[in-house]
Amino acid sequence: MLQPELNERLSRVGKGTPAGELYRRYWLPVAAAAELDENPVKPVRILGEDLVLYRSEAGELGLVARKCPHRGASLAYGFPDGPGLRCAYHGWLFDGTGSCLEQPNQEPASPRLRERASITGYPVRELAGLIFAYLGEGPAPALPLLDLFTLEENDTQFRDIGSAIIPCNWLQIMENSFDPTHVEWLHGKYFNYTLERAGEEPTELAGHHIKIGFDLVDYGIIKRRLREGQTEESEDWRTGHPVYFPHILKVGGYGLQSLQIRVPVDDTNTLHFWYCWFDVEEKFSHLVQQVRQLPDIYDVKLQNDDGTFRMDTIDSQDAMVWVTQGPIASRHDENLSSSDQGIALFRTLLRKQLDANEADEPVMNVYDPATESNVIELPMERKELGFGGASKGNPVSAFLRTQSLYSPRLTALSKLIDAEAEQASRVPS
Template identity: 35%
Template sequence: MGELMRRYWIPVRPTAQLVKEEVMAVRILGEDLVLFRLADGQMGLVGDRCPHRMTELRYGIPDTGGLRCCYHGWMFNPAGQCIETPLESANDPFKDRIRIKGYPVQEMGGLVWAYMGAGTDALAAAVGPCHENTGDPTHSVYLHGNLFEYVLQKQGKLEERAADGQMHTLYARMKTGNGIESLYVNPTRYGMEKGINYSKELGADRDHVSRHATVIFPFYTQTGGPGMVRQEFQIRVPVDDTNTYHINYGCYMGPEEVPVTVQESIPYYDVPLFDDDGKPLLDFVLAQDAHAWISQGPIMDRTQEHLGRTDMPIVFMRRQFEEQMRIVEDGGDPMNVFRDPATMPSLIHGGHWDEREEEGKAAVTGKGSDLSSFRGAYHKGYAIDDADRYGPAMPQVIDLMRRIDEAQEEAARA
C-alpha cells in the first residue's frame, strides 16, 4: 500500500500554515520529515535530522538558498543536498558528499503537495479513501441522525438547535433510512460510484436512486451536488499505519449575480474532537464521523467483521485497492497516474453527479434537497452543525449565503 500511495502527489499541509510557521515537522507515509519555506518562496520537504550530529531540523533556520541546522549551521537546499558546512574547511569538498532525503513540493489551491515516489517524472491525480467511511452510504441514518438527536436531547438543546423538524440535518438523515431496496457500486474511469436504490413500496416517498458522493482514487471524496453553495472535498492522507491526516477542503460558491471577494490566501483551521474536559464532541457531523472511525482502533482485524448488504461498497473499495496494489507489484502504473502531460485530463471527476439522466431517476442529495440544505443555510443558524463552525472564514460564508438568499428572493418577486 505504501508503494501504491507513493505514485501520487499528496497534500501535506495548508500553504497558509507554512507561511505562518516556516519550518514544521510532518509525518507522511510513515516518514518523519521537515517542511520549510524560504523567504524567496522556495519550499522544501527533507529528512528530519541533520546528518552531522543528528539534531532535528524542525529547529532549523530558513536561510537564503536552504534550511540551516540550528546546531552547527550546516545548510541543505530543498532537494536535500548539503550546500554549506560553515565551520569546516572552506576548501574541503566535504559538503558535496552530504545529502539527506528531499522530495519535490508544489503549491496548488492553498495546499502544499509532495511527490514521495521514486523519480520525479510522474504527474498524478491526487484524489479517495484512506479509511473507509467514503464507501458507506447508509451510516448517516444513525450516526448523523439518531445519534445527533440523542446528543442534543442530552444537552437540552434539541428544541434550540433543531426545532423546525425539517431543515436540521438530523431529520433528513434519519429519513434516508426509509425504503432502502438495495445498494449499488460500480467502477468509474477514475474511481468508483455508489449509492442507494429506494422503493416506494418499502416506505420511500417515491422510487428513486440516490448517488452518494463522488470518489476518486486513491483517497478523495467530493460531497455536494451541482448548484449547492457549499462543496466539500475530503482528502484522507496516510500518515503511517495507524493515523490519517484528514483534510476537509471547503469551497463556497455563489451565482454570477452575487459578487464574491477574491481571497488573498486560503485560511486553515484545526477541528477539535474533544471539549476542554477531554470528553468527545459529538454535536457536529465531522466529529461524529471521526469518533466512529477512531473507535474502531488503530489496526482492526477485519476478519472479525460481519458485513451486511449495506457494506457492498466497502467490499468493492477494498478489492479496488488490492487490484491497484497488484498492478504496482507487477511494475505497472495504477489508476490516475499520468506520465505524459498530454494524456492527463484537465479535470478528474467521478462521473455524472446528481443529474437527471433519464425520466424517473434523480438523486436525493443535491440542489434543493432536504439532506444538503442545512449546509446552504448557515446564515439561518445552521453553521453550528458541522466543522465549518470553527472556520475563520465563516463570517464571509454566512454573508455570502445571506446575499444569495436575498438575490433568489428578489428574482422570485420579479
C-alpha cells in the first residue's frame, strides 16, 4: 500500500510537482504528424498545460501557450501566417519560441509591449510519424531513437498509429505493464467468457502462471512469465516485455511490433499511443501497397456508445481496469500480493528517479544531445500469441483482435485478403 502523501508524489504531474518535473525531463509525443495534414493547428493538453501545436506555412512546427496575451482568446483558433501562428481575434503573431512578432493596429508600434506579450513556447520535433515536445527548462536532451522509430514502410511492412485519451492517471496505466498474471484472467478466462457468449473461437492466453520475474536494466525493467507447459527457453521467459522508463511498453508477436506510449495529459487523463508496425507475408505484398495509401492514424474506440467498455479487444479490456480504479487510484487501501512484485519494483524505481531529479542528479534515459543518432534496441518476443478469431486463415484477423477494430489500414487489408481467398475458391481446380 501507499500512504496518500506518497501516492500524490508519484501520481501528480502538474508543474512543480515531483512527477511533473521528472516528466519534463523527457521528450513526449503530443500528436501524430498526420493529424496536422487537414488542419495545421491542433489544441493539446500535456502535463496540465493547455497548448497549441501548429505547422507554419514554411513547414516548421511550433508549440505555444493556448491563451493569447492580448485579450485572452484561444490560439487554438489561430491560423499559420509566415513564420508563426496568428491570433484570429486581432492578428497578433507568435513564433515557436512564444515571441510576439507583430501587433497590428498598434500606433505607434511599441517594442516594449511586444516584448511583454511573449508567451510560453516549447521545442518540438517530428520523428517517425510522431511529434514530440520537450516541456523542461534549459537545453533539451537527445530525442531517444528507439528501434521501431527507425523502420521504414515497404511492400511487406507498414505502420499504424492509434491513440485515445484514457480518463485516469498515468501511473495506474503503467502499473498494469508490471502485472503479468492479469493476462491469465482478464485476457484469458474473462476474454473466453465473452467470446463464448458471442459464439466465437477462444483465445489461448488462459494458461496458468507458474513463475514470474522482473529484471532491472539500464533503460527500465523487463518483465517475464512462465506458464504451464512452457520451459525457461520460451520467449515469455527468455525475452519478456521491456518497459522503457518512464512510460513506454514494448510488445510483439504474430507479425506485430509495437510501443504503447503513455503521456500524462493532466492528473486524471492520459494520452495513449499504440505505435505499431505490421509484417505481412510476401504473398500479400501487392495488397499492402494498396492499404498504404490509407491514413496511418486512427482513434482507438475503447467504449460503447452507452459508455460501457468494449470487451472484444485486449486494449479495451485493459482500459476497463485502468479507468474503473478511479481518476487517481487509491493505494492506501490496496492489498498487494506476491504476484504484484513488479508493481512494487516500478514504484521503487520511480521514487528513486524522483529523488535523483530533485537532487539535480542524472535520471534514467535522459541522454546527452551528442548521442541522438544512437539507436536504442529493445528486446521483443516474436512468437505467435495465438489470439482467437483467425479461423478463416486470415492472419489479419489476429491483429484485429490485439489492436483496434478501427484501423483503416488493417481493416482494409483484412477485407482484401478475404476477397482474394473467396475469388480463389471460385476458380475451378
